[in-house]
Amino acid sequence: MTSIAGTIPIVRSAPQESLEHLVDQGPNRFRVHTRAYTDRAIFDAEMDRIFNRTWVFVGLESEVASPGDYKTTFIGLQPVIMTRTDDGRIHVLVNRCVHRGSVLAREARGNACELQCPYHGWLYGMDGTLTAVSERRDPGGYSDAFDAPAGLFRLPRVESYRGFVFASFNAGVAPISEALGRARVLIDRRLDMSPTGHIVLRSKPYIARYQGNWKFILENINDAYHFMHTHKGFVALQARYGDSTGDFGLHKGGSGTAMRAQRFRGNTWDIPGGHAQLERPALDLAQELAGPFGDYYRQLIALRGEEAMLDTAGKISGTIFPNMGMIHQQIRVWRPIAPDLTEVEIYPYELEGAPEAFNAGMLRSQERFYGPSGYGMSDDIDIFARNQQGLAGSAVEWLILERGIDSDEMGPDGLCRGLPSSEAPQRAPWREWQKLMSRA
Amino acid sequence: MDKPTPVQTAQPGIFAAEAPTLSRQAAEDFLIHEARLLDDWQLEAWNQLFTDDGIYWIPLDETRPIGTSVSIVHDTALGREERIFHLTRNSFPAQSPRSRTLHFISNVSVTMASASSEALKATWGVLECGTQATGNPEAQGADIIVRSNQIVHEMRAGDVRQRGLGEVRSIVMTVEHVLRRAAPGDGVETLRIALKKVLLINRDSWLGNMTFLI
Numbered sequence: 093m094t095s096i097a098g099t100i101p102i103v104r105s106a107p108q109e110s111l112e113h114l115v116d117q118g119p120n121r122f123r124v125h126t127r128a129y130t131d132r133a134i135f136d137a138e139m140d141r142i143f144n145r146t147w148v149f150v151g152l153e154s155e156v157a158s159p160g161d162y163k164t165t166f167i168g169l170q171p172v173i174m175t176r177t178d179d180g181r182i183h184v185l186v187n188r189c190v191h192r193g194s195v196l197a198r199e200a201r202g203n204a205c206e207l208q209c210p211y212h213g214w215l216y217g218m219d220g221t222l223t224a225v226s227e228r229r230d231p232g233g234y235s236d237a238f239d240a241p242a243g244l245f246r247l248p249r250v251e252s253y254r255g256f257v258f259a260s261f262n263a264g265v266a267p268i269s270e271a272l273g274r275a276r277v278l279i280d281r282r283l284d285m286s287p288t289g290h291i292v293l294r295s296k297p298y299i300a301r302y303q304g305n306w307k308f309i310l311e312n313i314n315d316a317y318h319f320m321h322t323h324k325g326f327v328a329l330q331a332r333y334g335d336s337t338g339d340f341g342l343h344k345g346g347s348g349t350a351m352r353a354q355r356f357r358g359n360t361w362d363i364p365g366g367h368a369q370l371e372r373p374a375l376d377l378a379q380e381l382a383g384p385f386g387d388y389y390r391q392l393i394a395l396r397g398e399e400a401m402l403d404t405a406g407k408i409s410g411t412i413f414p415n416m417g418m419i420h421q422q423i424r425v426w427r428p429i430a431p432d433l434t435e436v437e438i439y440p441y442e443l444e445g446a447p448e449a450f451n452a453g454m455l456r457s458q459e460r461f462y463g464p465s466g467y468g469m470s471d472d473i474d475i476f477a478r479n480q481q482g483l484a485g486s487a488v489e490w491l492i493l494e495r496g497i498d499s500d501e502m503g504p505d506g507l508c509r510g511l512p513s514s515e516a517p518q519r520a521p522w523r524e525w526q527k528l529m530s531r532a
Numbered sequence: 533m534d535k536p537t538p539v540q541t542a543q544p545g546i547f548a549a550e551a552p553t554l555s556r557q558a559a560e561d562f563l564i565h566e567a568r569l570l571d572d573w574q575l576e577a578w579n580q581l582f583t584d585d586g587i588y589w590i591p592l593d594e595t596r597p598i599g600t601s602v603s604i605v606h607d608t609a610l611g612r613e614e615r616i617f618h619l620t621r622n623s624f625p626a627q628s629p630r631s632r633t634l635h636f637i638s639n640v641s642v643t644m645a646s647a648s649s650e651a652l653k654a655t656w657g658v659l660e661c662g663t664q665a666t667g668n669p670e671a672q673g674a675d676i677i678v679r680s681n682q683i684v685h686e687m688r689a690g691d692v693r694q695r696g697l698g699e700v701r702s703i704v705m706t707v708e709h710v711l712r713r714a715a716p717g718d719g720v721e722t723l724r725i726a727l728k729k730v731l732l733i734n735r736d737s738w739l740g741n742m743t744f745l746i
């Protein structure tokens with residue numbers, strides 16, 4: 093009997109040698125080789141050594157709130173289903189019939205009491221167990237000698253942190269809470285903006301694709317350096333329209349100078365495990381208390397204390413290696429499709445218990461900046477295609493990620509803090525990448 | 533969100549139940565005129581086609597109240613002003629080089645809908661405008677609903693050999709215009725858009741660069 097919880101899948105075509113030389117690290121030196129973004133063999137090795145071995149974010153517990161609920165997604169290139177069974181447990185299963193390969197679920201989400209393969213009718217429970225082989229005893233069927241599989245490939249590790257579900261093909265990964273380390277701060281602060289500590293997903297997500305490598309978005313979310321350049325047009329727009337059209341305090345400071353001053357404050361973080369953060373000082377709490385949502389902020393202060401509230405209400409964006417990030421009031425998830433093609437989902441969420449107008453304002457603000465017709469992220473996405481095009485200029489071998497490297501403060505635990513516009517958050521994923529890619 | 537003020541220019545009575553509906557020919561003339569303004573980047577002139585409280589809306593999920601859902605575009609008058617300012621005065625990567633568009637319009641139909649029409653009430657409800665936005669309450673008449681299927685072909689020029697440029701993309705959509713009269717008369721020139729609702733056939737799929745007007 094084949095075990096239902098499978099072992100680490102192997103991508104056969106992936107190169108077997110160490111690829112650590114593609115990141116060149118040394119004192120005052122941090123460069124990444126072009127091939128790490130362009131080469132198909134290296135991409136295959138990434139699927140093998142990163143997506144098949146680390147924790148990967150798959151969704152929120154609330155997306156499969158009731159028994160029988162399921163949601164489909166991907167881990168690297170592999171289609172998976174997240175399900176909830178009657179006992180309340182969450183499972184992550186490879187969305188592939190173990191008979192001859194059909195996907196089992198094609199709706200993005202749904203509720204079912206069993207999963208039946210449409211091809212020849214094999215039947216599985218929501219935990220992946222094979223419950224029936226159709227026409228098993230019919231002439232030409234299966235005899236007692238049949239080595240029937242136990243069921244769908246079930247990922248050996250599924251754990252959540254504050255409702256965020258991560259899964260791994262690797263039974264040996266550290267517990268999620270430990271693997272996240274300081275990355276927990278990102279989830280904590282964002283969720284603690286809700287008086288109940290919970291978020292609610294009601295809006296459909298934006299889904300975008302760009303013609304560039306998946307690491308571009310991983311590097312971009314925490315990139316304070318690009319803002320005044322890539323988003324120069326937005327900065328000009330903001331100077332004229334400010335909050336009047338629904339920015340909702342996302343980009344403080346009407347003038348370019350004020351926005352620049354705002355951008356270059358706070359800390360950057362390079363966190364063991366490849367996670368990264370960009371953290372800016374707390375908002376002007378006095379101003380918020382006097383504003384239309386004063387009661388909401390007072391409630392948060394009463395719940396969390398003023399000091400914690402100053403941290404919580406500060407701006408924080410971050411990435412959790414390898415496939416998710418949080419910024420504004422959204423969860424962002426991306427999946428690699430090919431070395432030069434990536435899909436991004438943006439899930440705007442609402443804060444449970446926050447005023448309706450606050451949540452609605454945040455939605456309008458996301459439309460304005462992050463939507464496909466918005467004034468921000470569409471520029472980043474356009475730049476990613478430019479990047480991929482530029483990398484075809486292979487006469488230049490290395491990309492330079494050294495900004496702020498000599499002012500970074502490395503702690504004894506490997507946690508590294510940089511100045512606000514340091515490329516420390518861009519180096520973070522590459523440190524982990526190098527570690528993982530060094531072994532076949 | 534602020535409730536839009538009812539359109540000021542409509543005259544009482546002109547929407548009487550017996551008012552003639554707009555002919556399909558006239559509706560097509562209007563749509564062709566609008567499309568030409570967009571394709572020629574006459575964006576200020578396009579904006580003039582809207583009523584003061586007019587909305588340009590491209591939903592992601594047209595059934596969910598906007599208070600709990602993001603849209604692709606949800607532009608009131610100020611939103612359109614900002615969008616047009618950005619497109620015409622600012623330089624930004626997603627429109628460098630710019631998009632060229634060509635609209636193709638078909639399957640045009642015209643219906644009249646009174647303020648109490650269920651479909652219209654539902655639409656205004658989702659937009660959280662209330663039903664008072666369906667024109668002058670004294671008129672008690674009908675809004676003119678023009679539905680069409682449209683395909684917009686879009687491409688970005690420049691060095692068309694480069695990634696992301698030179699591809700002709702098709703944007704396939706159903707468009708619902710809620711039109712009102714800005715003045716008495718039955719000419720196309722007095723029609724104003726109270727709502728332009730664009731349902732992309734692929735609104736729940738992945739979308740590329742949509743930083744131009746459709």
Ligand code: FES
Nearest residue numbers: 189191192209212
């Ligand atoms: S492939 Fe699923 S039953 Fe045959």
Ligand SMILES: [Fe+2]
Nearest residue numbers: 322468469472
């Ligand atoms: Fe950006």
